[in-house]
Amino acid sequence: METANILNPFVVGRYVSDRFFCDRQKETEFLIKQIKNGRNVALISPRRMGKTGLIQHCFNQEQFREYYHTFFVDIYATTSLAEFAYLLGKAIYDELKPKRTVWTERFFQIIRSLRVGFKLDTMTGEPSFDIGLGDIRAPQTTLDEIFEYLEAADKPCLVAIDEFQQIGSYEEKNVEALLRTKIQQCKQTMFIFSGSKQHLMSNLFNSSSKPFYQSAISMGLEPIPMEIYTTFAIRLFEERGKQVEPILVEKVYQQFNGCTWFVQMIMNELFALTAKDECCDTSKLDTAWKNVIQTQEGSYKDLLSRLAPKQKLVLQAIAKEGDARGVTSSAFIKKYNLPSASSVQSALKPLLKTGLVTQEGDAYRVYDYFFADWLANEY
Ligand SMILES: Nc1ncnc2c1ncn2[C@@H]1O[C@H](COP(=O)(O)OP(=O)(O)OP(=O)(O)O)[C@@H](O)[C@H]1O
Numbered sequence: 129m130e131t132a133n134i135l136n137p138f139v140v141g142r143y144v145s146d147r148f149f150c151d152r153q154k155e156t157e158f159l160i161k162q163i164k165n166g167r168n169v170a171l172i173s174p175r176r177m178g179k180t181g182l183i184q185h186c187f188n189q190e191q192f193r194e195y196y197h198t199f200f201v202d203i204y205a206t207t208s209l210a211e212f213a214y215l216l217g218k219a220i221y222d223e224l225k226p227k228r229t230v231w232t233e234r235f236f237q238i239i240r241s242l243r244v245g246f247k248l249d250t251m252t253g254e255p256s257f258d259i260g261l262g263d264i265r266a267p268q269t270t271l272d273e274i275f276e277y278l279e280a281a282d283k284p285c286l287v288a289i290d291e292f293q294q295i296g297s298y299e300e301k302n303v304e305a306l307l308r309t310k311i312q313q314c315k316q317t318m319f320i321f322s323g324s325k326q327h328l329m330s331n332l333f334n335s336s337s338k339p340f341y342q343s344a345i346s347m348g349l350e351p352i353p354m355e356i357y358t359t360f361a362i363r364l365f366e367e368r369g370k371q372v373e374p375i376l377v378e379k380v381y382q383q384f385n386g387c388t389w390f391v392q393m394i395m396n397e398l399f400a401l402t403a404k405d406e407c408c409d410t411s412k413l414d415t416a417w418k419n420v421i422q423t424q425e426g427s428y429k430d431l432l433s434r435l436a437p438k439q440k441l442v443l444q445a446i447a448k449e450g451d452a453r454g455v456t457s458s459a460f461i462k463k464y465n466l467p468s469a470s471s472v473q474s475a476l477k478p479l480l481k482t483g484l485v486t487q488e489g490d491a492y493r494v495y496d497y498f499f500a501d502w503l504a505n506e507y
């Protein structure tokens with residue numbers, strides 16, 4: 129069994145099963161209820177709060193597993209409709225590959241434009257999907273065929289499109305209107321649209337001039353309540369013959385305002401640092417932080433290398449400040465030797481756009497707590 133082999137129960141970066149997934153009961157019920165009643169859902173929350181996890185958790189529940197074909201596609205890296213069609217087609221194919229039914233066998237029969245990618249393995253005789261992006265010549269046709277295929281399924285389909293806000297930046301015009309029309313025509317295919325760029329997502333779904341206006345039920349995702357997370361963490365330690373001080377879990381939770389990914393990362397490391405029969409206490413926290421930052425260092429350097437020099441300056445200044453207010457004031461500029469108020473302003477724009485920096489009221493902070501620590505203390 130998959131779950132028995134999990135050595136560290138604080139799973140990060142993927143979904144395993146109910147046992148390793150904390151709470152989200154109300155959210156799960158809500159989401160399932162919407163879909164079952166024929167309403168598409170727009171799931172909008174800050175980064176790393178648990179949107180993808182929640183979708184996968186819902187997919188894993190009996191109500192979805194048994195009665196729907198579920199598909200998950202992450203379009204974060206896409207920049208065109210062709211890529212969208214490519215990834216959607218691939219996600220559907222990969223999901224259905226192990227299932228041999230009359231419907232799944234019709235994949236290339238209905239999605240004719242992807243037939244170029246249909247290959248039979250010369251050794252095993254197994255079919256495979258070997259198309260490249262360049263093979264998507266007419267993305268609209270491919271999409272039409274994909275939707276036609278989904279609608280011809282033997283049970284309803286549920287498609288989750290992660291980082292959906294991305295469609296707003298596609299090179300083609302009218303993508304929103306086009307997708308909206310296709311989605312509206314579906315009779316037995318439902319959609320979950322999720323995204324972390326909150327203003328872009330809200331703009332897509334809540335602004336009356338946009339095609340997707342009111343076409344989905346919006347739902348947000350708050351941090352998991354602290355008591356519930358603490359109980360969860362204690363259980364995971366105890367099940368493996370270890371212990372953890374509740375006050376430590378609470379401290380970790382508070383350090384990250386309950387944002388799931390960060391909390392799970394530290395708890396994962398704390399668990400690793402704790403021997404069998406040992407009780408993990410606050411003395412391990414510093415080491416855990418350092419270790420986590422060490423594992424991320426490569427990607428931080430990579431990230432920095434892609435920023436303009438002025439953006440780096442401003443990013444580090446904000447990291448050192450923590451909650452940075454008055455970033456264009458002469459005091460702030462002097463304190464961090466920044467060139468000028470206008471250069472701070474122009475550097476901030478892309479930092480906010482990419483989500484490296486977030487803004488709450490007049491305060492800015494580096495969104496990734498570990499990255500902020502590394503920038504402020506080690507870089
Ligand atoms: N309820 C939960 N219990 C335990 N771990 C969780 C839970 N929800 C999410 N996680 C873990 O936290 C991490 C962040 O969650 P997830 O990737 O779902 O967030 P996200 O909102 O989709 O983030 P992003 O905006 O970066 O895509 C994941 O690694 C996941 O394993």
Ligand SMILES: [Mg+2]
Nearest residue numbers: 179180181290
């Ligand atoms: Mg996600």
